Amino acid sequence: MNPEELTAWLRRFAELVHEHRDELTALDSAIGDADHGANLDRGMTAVLAALQEAPPADAAALLKKTGATLVSKVGGASGPLYGTLFLRMAGAVDGGFAPALRAGFDGVLARGKAEPGDKTMVDALGPACDVLDAGGSVAEAAQAAADGRDATVPLVARKGRASYLGERSAGHADPGATSTALLLRAAAETLR
């Protein structure tokens, strides 16, 4: 992968996060601490500024800078989680998007210690990685992430601030799974 296509992906993700900022925050105010949209918007704005200020020479450096910026600037749990996703992607990007995303997903699992069905970003990211590993297109992976997001609606949260709400967390899509579906949608729109 080259830095140009990754930058296009991140730019589109930042746009989508900005457009859906209020929706992400509304979901998070229903089941969490009401900061996901604002946090991720701030983080991705900082990422674009960092990439513009000193454009990294290669894909790995670009992903590393993206991850390091997110762990610093987001503020909430999505900072270390999305940050780790990109930091781990940096180590596997030589193999292409699918192995990079899988390495990122493994990093998210190790960092957050969530399992499928816990009502987290794992429920969108895992199905997307499975589709890519099976040879599916990025568009099909994005659809799998969106389906995974929708499947979080009836779930009871077992991780993060939402887990304090117990049964009351059911009935809303998980904010993290929702933003992850946007990340894959941005990929489908920008990556071949």
Place this chain on the structure above:
Amino acid sequence: MSVGIVVVSHSRALADAAVELARQMLPGRELAVEVAAGTEDGGLGTDAMAVSAAIEAADGGEGTVVLMDLGSAVLSAETALEFLPDDVRERTTLSAAPLVEGLVGAVVVAAGGASREQVAAEAARGLAPKEAQLR
């Protein structure tokens, strides 16, 4: 040289107040206590890079014990370890203790010259006095 203490919180005010409360136990004594709390713009949140810098600042060679509030404070502290030099990381302990109670116990034994293991153990039993009182 004593073990250093690091406080990671979503809130700068919460962290500063917890440190003030703990330092009350150390009249006239020196101890490196560093805070990494809140976002750059003064809001609620945590910053793994700031945690990493606080650990390096608190580490005088004997290592550090890190106390956290909840959620992203824990994830940011774990992430911060990745950005530390190997030797500093190896002598950093992330404590599962409750922030206020653990911090008070930790600073007292750290200022007394205890090892990192002893400081972490004291933090971990931070709830014991309260539990004994309310039994």
